[in-house]
Amino acid sequence: MKAIRRFTVRPVLPEPLRPLSGLARNLRWSWHPETCELFESVDPDGWRAAGRDPVRLLGAVSATRLAELAGDAPFLERLAGVAAGLDDYLRGDRWYQEQSGQGAELPDAVAYFSPEFGVTAALPQYSGGLGILAGDHLKAASDLGVPLIGVGLLYRHGYFRQSLSRDGWQQEHYPVLDPNELPLSLLREDDGRPSRVALSLPGGRSLHACVWQARVGRVPLLLLDSDIEDNGPTEREVTDRLYGGGSEHRLLQEMLLGIGGVRAVRAYCRISGHPEPEVFHTNEGHAGFQGLERIRELKHTGLGFDTALEAVRGGTVFTTHTPVPAGIDRFDRELVARHFGDDGELPGVATDQVLRLGGETFPGGDPNLFNMAAMGLRLAQRANGVSTLHGAVSRQMFAGLWPGFDPQDVPITSVTNGVHAPTWVAPEIARLGRGTAGVADTPEADIWAVRRTLRERLVYEVRDRLRASWHQRGAADAELGWIDGVLDPDILTIGFARRVPSYKRLTLMLRDRDRLTELLLHPERPIQIVVAGKAHPADDGGKRLVQELVKFADDPRVRHRIVFLPDYGMAMARNLYPGCDVWLNNPLRPLEACGTSGMKAALNGCLNLSVLDGWWDEWFEPDFGWAIPTADGSSDEDRRDALEANALYALIEDQVAPRFYDRTETGAGAGAGAVAGKGADNGDALPGRWIEMVRRTMTTLGPKVLADRMVREYVERLYAPAAHAHRALDPAAAGELADWKSQVRAAWPGVAVDHVEAVSATTAGGSAELGSTLALKVRVALGQLRPDDVEVQAVAGRVGADDTIADAQVFPLKPAGGPDQAGRWVYEGPLALDRTGPFGYTVRVLPTHPMLAAADLGLVALPTEATGEGAGLLMR
Numbered sequence: 001m002k003a004i005r006r007f008t009v010r011p012v013l014p015e016p017l018r019p020l021s022g023l024a025r026n027l028r029w030s031w032h033p034e035t036c037e038l039f040e041s042v043d044p045d046g047w048r049a050a051g052r053d054p055v056r057l058l059g060a061v062s063a064t065r066l067a068e069l070a071g072d073a074p075f076l077e078r079l080a081g082v083a084a085g086l087d088d089y090l091r092g093d094r095w096y097q098e099q100s101g102q103g104a105e106l107p108d109a110v111a112y113f114s115p116e117f118g119v120t121a122a123l124p125q126y127s128g129g130l131g132i133l134a135g136d137h138l139k140a141a142s143d144l145g146v147p148l149i150g151v152g153l154l155y156r157h158g159y160f161r162q163s164l165s166r167d168g169w170q171q172e173h174y175p176v177l178d179p180n181e182l183p184l185s186l187l188r189e190d191d192g193r194p195s196r197v198a199l200s201l202p203g204g205r206s207l208h209a210c211v212w213q214a215r216v217g218r219v220p221l222l223l224l225d226s227d228i229e230d231n232g233p234t235e236r237e238v239t240d241r242l243y244g245g246g247s248e249h250r251l252l253q254e255m256l257l258g259i260g261g262v263r264a265v266r267a268y269c270r271i272s273g274h275p276e277p278e279v280f281h282t283n284e285g286h287a288g289f290q291g292l293e294r295i296r297e298l299k300h301t302g303l304g305f306d307t308a309l310e311a312v313r314g315g316t317v318f319t320t321h322t323p324v325p326a327g328i329d330r331f332d333r334e335l336v337a338r339h340f341g342d343d344g345e346l347p348g349v350a351t352d353q354v355l356r357l358g359g360e361t362f363p364g365g366d367p368n369l370f371n372m373a374a375m376g377l378r379l380a381q382r383a384n385g386v387s388t389l390h391g392a393v394s395r396q397m398f399a400g401l402w403p404g405f406d407p408q409d410v411p412i413t414s415v416t417n418g419v420h421a422p423t424w425v426a427p428e429i430a431r432l433g434r435g436t437a438g439v440a441d442t443p444e445a446d447i448w449a450v451r452r453t454l455r456e457r458l459v460y461e462v463r464d465r466l467r468a469s470w471h472q473r474g475a476a477d478a479e480l481g482w483i484d485g486v487l488d489p490d491i492l493t494i495g496f497a498r499r500v501p502s503y504k505r506l507t508l509m510l511r512d513r514d515r516l517t518e519l520l521l522h523p524e525r526p527i528q529i530v531v532a533g534k535a536h537p538a539d540d541g542g543k544r545l546v547q548e549l550v551k552f553a554d555d556p557r558v559r560h561r562i563v564f565l566p567d568y569g570m571a572m573a574r575n576l577y578p579g580c581d582v583w584l585n586n587p588l589r590p591l592e593a594c595g596t597s598g599m600k601a602a603l604n605g606c607l608n609l610s611v612l613d614g615w616w617d618e619w620f621e622p623d624f625g626w627a628i629p630t631a632d633g634s635s636d637e638d639r640r641d642a643l644e645a646n647a648l649y650a651l652i653e654d655q656v657a658p659r660f661y662d663r664t665e666t667g668a669g670a671g672a673g674a675v676a677g678k679g680a681d682n683g684d685a686l687p688g689r690w691i692e693m694v695r696r697t698m699t700t701l702g703p704k705v706l707a708d709r710m711v712r713e714y715v716e717r718l719y720a721p722a723a724h725a726h727r728a729l730d731p732a733a734a735g736e737l738a739d740w741k742s743q744v745r746a747a748w749p750g751v752a753v754d755h756v757e758a759v760s761a762t763t764a765g766g767s768a769e770l771g772s773t774l775a776l777k778v779r780v781a782l783g784q785l786r787p788d789d790v791e792v793q794a795v796a797g798r799v800g801a802d803d804t805i806a807d808a809q810v811f812p813l814k815p816a817g818g819p820d821q822a823g824r825w826v827y828e829g830p831l832a833l834d835r836t837g838p839f840g841y842t843v844r845v846l847p848t849h850p851m852l853a854a855a856d857l858g859l860v861a862l863p864t865e866a867t868g869e870g871a872g873l874l875m876r
Contacts, residue, residue: 750783
């Protein structure tokens with residue numbers, strides 16, 4: 001029989017053990033080994049059965065064991081020490097406080113919105129890289145002391161759990177999550193009532209949500225939950241599943257995240273006394289409605305829409321994570337319109353103003369759709385991609401929002417993602433780095449021994465997970481004796497694990513199955529591959545890719561050398577990254593925005609074998625791994641896959657495997673010494689060149705991929721400037737800026753570049769000497785504007801065959817006197833000729849204002865072909 005109601009009976013801890021509750025409720029335990037070791041000592045078997053979750057452990061431990069621990073003096077001493085360490089971590093000054101004490105003008109608080117957060121497997125509120133990145137962002141912010149408030153949704157079914165059918169087809173399961181069994185607590189008002197937020201829906205309905213809190217070290221994470229009795233059945237299901245449901249369901253989720261999220265932050269700050277955020281960071285477009293809610297708040301104080309918009313934009317940061325338009329949420333304009341205005345949310349904010357912010361007014365856009373990324377960019381004064389290459393791709397993709405500007409001038413910068421080392425580094429690797437010498441001086445034999453230990457641990461975990469998977473697929477124990485021989489702790493191990501959209505090319509390795517089989521079964525240099533990944537429940541194409549891989553891995557000829565593990569998640573990843581020797585990534589370039597799984601692997605001494613995409617394009621060096629050649633120019637996708645698959649096989653066969661199995665007695669250099677067969681166990685022989693690559697990866701690449709570095713960059717390059725703009729854009733300043741923008745837009749058709757000439761230069765036959773100076777004189781019409789309203793610039797650099805300027809430098813020009821009789825102004829300035837080869841310049845006129853961000857208005861005036869002299873010069 002099934003229970004008609006479910007609830008949780010919490011244990012009552014004896015008084016001496018009360019600090020255990022506080023330790024379990026703060027998710028710092030998930031990246032703090034000493035705390036985990038303490039909980040494991042409570043009940044080692046129970047700790048494993050609870051999936052390393054302290055809340056579940058304490059809910060299952062017997063009263064007898066608790067009483068025993070309450071009288072165990074050594075345990076209580078350890079408990080007191082760990083609890084004191086947490087208290088010091090939460091209260092002591094850290095990097096952020098030190099920066100502020102040294103005079104840095106930093107925001108009082110930052111609100112960080114994301115549709116998913118991957119903090120720990122014990123709080124399954126993530127689907128993939130976006131959520132893991134958000135979780136690492138919160139943890140790093142906590143370690144650095146950044147006063148962040150995380151904002152998301154609590155999904156009662158989380159994402160899905162994955163299993164396989166007998167024929168390898170992905171199966172989805174949605175376990176019900178009870179918040180009372182998770183490391184969460186309700187946000188309550190001073191009188192003890194649960195705090196609530198509410199949204200107005202069409203037809204007089206309402207969407208209510210309670211607010212759960214998770215403590216991520218020093219950072220509060222607020223999760224909104226609509227599954228409460230105040231709601232009707234439809235509204236209760238709004239937060240049922242991550243990325244589930246139809247279009248209106250998704251819109252309601254994003255309205256609750258953005259609008260309800262701001263209201264939850266206001267409630268939290270009022271109740272807790274936490275400083276109000278000065279900066280709002282939107283992690284992808286899903287939370288973009290938070291800007292509209294803040295506009296509504298300001299309009300409620302009497303500000304006009306345009307003034308409120310400027311005030312909101314100054315304190316907003318938008319991060320895009322997708323390199324393809326298909327990755328952006330887009331809604332039917334009529335659906336959005338129905339949920340806003342006086343009959344829905346944001347009364348007082350005109351529906352057409354809402355729709356204009358999300359309108360696809362750019363070339364190729366669909367006027368019938370509302371684009372969440374477009375709204376996010378229009379509501380933010382600062383925006384970034386998540387790697388240098390992705391920043392460039394984003395500038396190209398969103399260039400239509402800044403008409404008249406070349407993609408390189410689009411105001412989207414980049415902050416390359418990072419990963420939280422304490423979460424992802426294996427304890428054995430961490431101990432190597434903490435030694436007196438550090439990894440740089442650790443003996444080769446010690447590094448190699450640790451790498452083998454981690455590989456062996458992965459082998460045993462793979463066998464356990466594979467056996468469990470086959471049981472779910474209906475196999476009996478009598479069929480599974482072969483699993484005891486799956487993988488080998490002395491064979492080169494390649495890992496591939498990620499979501500399964502088509503562009504990540506899960507099955508590229510299967511392009512030539514005979515060749516892959518030869519690599520797996522090579523008599524002297526075999527490889528073994530561990531694969532994991534989930535396809536979206538609605539993506540049958542992705543599911544077919546999973547099935548194709550599974551069927552190959554089921555083949556008795558190779559099933560001991562290649563495995564597919566279902567239900568990829570944080571718990572699996574913690575052993576998968578450290579246990580692999582090589583991390584494989586072969587997306588279609590440039591469709592991988594960043595790709596942080598390879599970063600986690602690198603922190604553990606795993607070498608990357610990847611297409612030059614995302615972060616690998618930025619930081620690849622031969623010391624750290626291998627770059628898979630790509631056929632970017634090929635318009636035939638099938639041919640491109642064939643070429644890149646062959647390049648992958650060749651790299652493994654000719655470079656990766658030979659280097660792993662190249663063993664010498666000393667382990668130094670390439671050596672002509674013994675080449676090991678399977679196992680490569682030649683006594684003291686070591687793969688010296690491989691170990692040196694491991695060492696360089698950990699010591700040189702490792703510091704670059706850290707989330708600490710990433711969050712520092714956000715603070716210094718985005719949060720601090722956004723806080724400064726927020727403070728400067730008080731109602732009066734915001735109103736002045738809004739009025740000025742309106743005037744400039746109206747007057748801009750009268751702005752033109754009338755004439756450009758080079759007054760003097762050392763030129764001969766169209767050439768100029770390196771080091772000489774070109775004096776420019778530019779005549780411009782400003783119409784109703786004044787020189788203070790514009791900046792006239794020369795833009796110069798090398799030019800290609802089509803006269804496009806590359807590696808451009810900007811030289812500001814200054815007005816020379818007043819206007820002529822026709823009202824035109826003359827601007828002059830020098831142009832230094834500092835490079836050889838084909839060189840060119842142009843000029844442009846841009847609006848300028850002390851509070852205007854670069855290219856903010858999307859207005860630019862350029863010369864016409866009839867403006868003046870040609871711009872091309874040949875340098876020598």
